[in-house]
Amino acid sequence: MWIKLSYMVEFVKEEIKVESSLKSLEGLTFVVTGSVETFKNRKELEELITSLQGKLSGSISKNTRYLLNNDITSNSSKNLKARQLGVEIISEAQFNEMIGRVVE
Numbered sequence: 001m002w003i004k005l006s007y008m009v010e011f012v013k014e015e016i017k018v019e020s021s022l023k024s025l026e027g028l029t030f031v032v033t034g035s036v037e038t039f040k041n042r043k044e045l046e047e048l049i050t051s052l053q054g055k056l057s058g059s060i061s062k063n064t065r066y067l068l069n070n071d072i073t074s075n076s077s078k079n080l081k082a083r084q085l086g087v088e089i090i091s092e093a094q095f096n097e098m099i100g101r102v103v104e
Contacts, residue, residue: 022099025054028065032056033078037070037092038103045092052099066090 030049032042039045045068046056057064060081067082067089082089096103 022048022052022101025049025052025099027053029055029057029063030066030068031058031060031064031078031082031087032068033076034069034071034074038096039092048099060085060087066095068092068095 032046032049036042036045039048049056060067060078062085064082064085064087067078067087068091069076069079069089070091072079072089072091079089081087090098093103095101
C-alpha cells in the first residue's frame with residue numbers, strides 16, 4: 001500500500017512541475033471550437049486553459065482574445081464572427097507554441 005501511495009505522490013508532483021513550466025494565460029479569453037489533435041478531448045484543452053488562468057467563453061465577443069480552431073480557414077459562424085470583430089484565430093499548434101507546450 002505504501003509503495004502505491006508513494007508512486008501517486010511522485011506522479012502528482014511531476015504533473016504540477018510540467019504544468020508550472022507552461023506560460024500563463026492570465027487576462028486572455030478563449031473560445032474553443034472544432035476537434036482537437038494533441039489533447040484527449042476538448043475538455044482536457046479547456047481545463048489546461050483555465051489551469052493557466054485563462055478564461056473560456058462559449059461565444060465570440062469583443063472580449064475574446066483568441067478563437068482556437070484547427071480549421072482556421074473555415075467559414076463557420078464562429079470563424080466569421082471572429083473575423084468581423086478582429087479576434088485572432090489560432091490553431092492548436094499555435095496555442096501549444098504560445099504556452100510552451102511540447103507535443104511529441
